[in-house]
Amino acid sequence: MRQPLHRELYNLLERGRDRQLRLAVTGLSRAGKTAFLTSLVNQLRHAGLEARLDLLPAAREGRLLGAQRIEQQDLGIPRFPYDQAMAALDAIPPRWPDPTRGISELRLEVRYRPARSGWRQPETARLTLDLFDYPGEWLLDLPLLQHDFLSWSQAQARVGGEQRQAMFSQWHQAVAALDPAGDSDEAQLAELAEQYADGLRRAKVAGFSNLQPGRFLLPGELEGAPVLQFFPLPGLDESQRNELEALPAHSLYATLAKRFRYYQQHVVKPFYRDHFRHFDRQIVLVDVLGALNAGPERFEDLSHALRLLMQSFDYGKRSLLSRLFAPRIDRLTIAATKADHVTPEQHPNLVSLLESLLAEPLQDLRFADIPVKALSLAAIRATQAREVTQQGRSSAALRGTTLEGEEVLVYPGDVPQRLPPANFWQRQGFDFPLFRPVERHTAALDHIRMDAAIDWLFGDKLI
Ligand SMILES: Nc1nc2c(ncn2[C@@H]2O[C@H](COP(=O)(O)OP(=O)(O)O)[C@@H](O)[C@H]2O)c(=O)[nH]1
Numbered sequence: 001m002r003q004p005l006h007r008e009l010y011n012l013l014e015r016g017r018d019r020q021l022r023l024a025v026t027g028l029s030r031a032g033k034t035a036f037l038t039s040l041v042n043q044l045r046h047a048g049l050e051a052r053l054d055l056l057p058a059a060r061e062g063r064l065l066g067a068q069r070i071e072q073q074d075l076g077i078p079r080f081p082y083d084q085a086m087a088a089l090d091a092i093p094p095r096w097p098d099p100t101r102g103i104s105e106l107r108l109e110v111r112y113r114p115a116r117s118g119w120r121q122p123e124t125a126r127l128t129l130d131l132f133d134y135p136g137e138w139l140l141d142l143p144l145l146q147h148d149f150l151s152w153s154q155a156q157a158r159v160g161g162e163q164r165q166a167m168f169s170q171w172h173q174a175v176a177a178l179d180p181a182g183d184s185d186e187a188q189l190a191e192l193a194e195q196y197a198d199g200l201r202r203a204k205v206a207g208f209s210n211l212q213p214g215r216f217l218l219p220g221e222l223e224g225a226p227v228l229q230f231f232p233l234p235g236l237d238e239s240q241r242n243e244l245e246a247l248p249a250h251s252l253y254a255t256l257a258k259r260f261r262y263y264q265q266h267v268v269k270p271f272y273r274d275h276f277r278h279f280d281r282q283i284v285l286v287d288v289l290g291a292l293n294a295g296p297e298r299f300e301d302l303s304h305a306l307r308l309l310m311q312s313f314d315y316g317k318r319s320l321l322s323r324l325f326a327p328r329i330d331r332l333t334i335a336a337t338k339a340d341h342v343t344p345e346q347h348p349n350l351v352s353l354l355e356s357l358l359a360e361p362l363q364d365l366r367f368a369d370i371p372v373k374a375l376s377l378a379a380i381r382a383t384q385a386r387e388v389t390q391q392g393r394s395s396a397a398l399r400g401t402t403l404e405g406e407e408v409l410v411y412p413g414d415v416p417q418r419l420p421p422a423n424f425w426q427r428q429g430f431d432f433p434l435f436r437p438v439e440r441h442t443a444a445l446d447h448i449r450m451d452a453a454i455d456w457l458f459g460d461k462l463i
C-alpha cells in the first residue's frame with residue numbers, strides 16, 4: 001500500500017535518526033504483560049542471532065543488530081526484573097515469572113542499520129524504548145478518575161450480574177442499614193471496607209475483572225491506611241446530590257466522599273500522571289481464552305472493564321509539531337494472549353472473538369482514524385501443535401506439560417468467532433489445562449507472532 005505523501009516525507013526526514021518511543025503495554029491482571037515484556041526484551045536481545053523474527057522486516061533483512069537495557073529515566077523506580085523472569089523460566093522444572101506486585105521500568109536501546117544508508121547517515125541508528133510493568137489490578141483505577149463519589153457509587157451499583165453480586169452479599173447486608181446522614185464511626189468504616197475488599201478479592205478469584213478500587217486487591221505500601229477505608233454507598237441517586245453535598249463533615253457520606261477524593265488525588269492521579277500519559281504506541285493484551293473458560297458473566301465483565309479502561313488513554317494522530325508537546329497514541333495493537341492454548345487453525349477465530357470483545361472501543365478508534373491491528377500471540381510458547389491420526393482421520397492437537405508436570409496431548413476445543421450465546425457455555429463450554437513453560441534449548445524464547453506484534457508497534461521506526 002502506498003503511503004500518503006506527508007508520511008513518506010516524514011519517513012525520509014526521520015530515516016536513520018535516533019528516536020525514542022514510549023510503549024504502553026496495557027492489560028488487566030494475568031493478561032500476560034510480564035510474559036510479553038520478558039519475551040520482548042529476549043527477542044530483541046537475540047535479534048539477528050537465534051530469535052525467529054521473520055515477520056519483522058528489519059530482522060528479516062538482517063538490519064536489526066540487537067538490544068540492550070540501558071539506564072532508565074527515573075532512578076527511583078525499580079528495574080523490570082528481566083533476569084528474575086528468565087531465571088524462573090530456566091528453573092528445573094521451568095516456572096512462570098512471579099506475579100507483579102509493584103511498578104518497574106525498563107529502557108531498551110535497540111540498534112539497527114537504516115534500510116538505505118545514504119549520504120551523511122550514520123552506519124547504525126538507535127531506537128530507545130521506554131516500557132514499564134505494573135500490577136493489572138491498579139489499571140482499573142484509571143476510569144475512577146472520571147467520577148466523584150456519588151457518580152462512582154451509582155456506577156458500582158450497576159456493575160455485574162447475580163454471580164458477582166453474590167460475592168458481596170455480606171457487605172451488602174451490612175451497608176443497607178447505613179444512613180448517609182448519620183455520624184461516621186471509624187471502627188465500623190474499617191470493618192465495612194474490609195468486607196468490601198473481601199468481596200473484591202472473592203470476585204477476582206472467581207474470574208471477574210472489573211474490580212475497583214484496585215489497591216484494595218493489592219495495597220502495596222498502603223496496607224491498613226485509612227485512605228483504603230471507603231466503599232461505594234448503594235441506593236443513591238443523582239437527584240439527591242445537593243442534599244448529600246450539604247451534609248456535615250462528620251457524616252458518613254461526607255467522610256466516604258472525602259476518602260474517595262483523597263484516593264483519587266493521592267493514589268490514582270500520581271499513578272496516571274507518572275506512568276500513563278504521553279504514550280506513542282500501545283498494545284492491549286487480553287486473556288480472551290481465560291475469559292472464555294470462565295463463563296458468560298465474566299466474559300461480559302471483561303468486555304465492560306476493557307471498554308472503560310481504553311477511555312483513559314489519549315489517542316490521536318500526531319503531526320511533527322504536536323508530538324513535541326504531547327505525544328499521543330497514534331497506532332495500536334490488540335492481542336489475544338496465550339494463543340498456544342489452542343490449536344493453530346483456531347487462531348483466526350480467536351482474533352475475531354477479540355475484535356467482538358472490544359467492538360465498542362474499536363469503533364471509536366476507527367472513527368478517530370487510528371490504525372489498529374488485531375492479532376493472537378503467545379509471548380512464551382508452552383505447547384507444540386500436533387496432528388493426531390485416529391482411524392485414518394487426522395485432527396489437530398496440542399502437546400504440552402501441565403503445571404503439575406503431566407505430559408498431555410489435548411484438543412482444547414473450538415473457539416467461537418463472536419461473543420458466544422448463553423447456550424455455548426451449557427452445551428460445551430471451553431476448557432484447557434494450564435501449561436508450564438518448556439525447557440529452553442535456545443537462548444531465544446519460542447513464541448507465536450511476537451514478531452508481528454513488534455512490527456506493528458515500532459517496525460516503522462526501524463527503517
Ligand atoms: N501458555 C502460555 N501461558 C502464558 C503466556 N503468557 C502468560 N501466560 C500465563 O499467564 C500467566 C499470567 O501472565 P503474566 O505475564 O504474569 O500476566 P500479567 O499479570 O499481565 O503480568 C502466567 O503465569 C502464565 O501462566 C503464554 O504466552 N503462553
Ligand SMILES: [Mg+2]
Pocket residue numbers: 033034035099100133134135136
Ligand atoms: Mg505482571
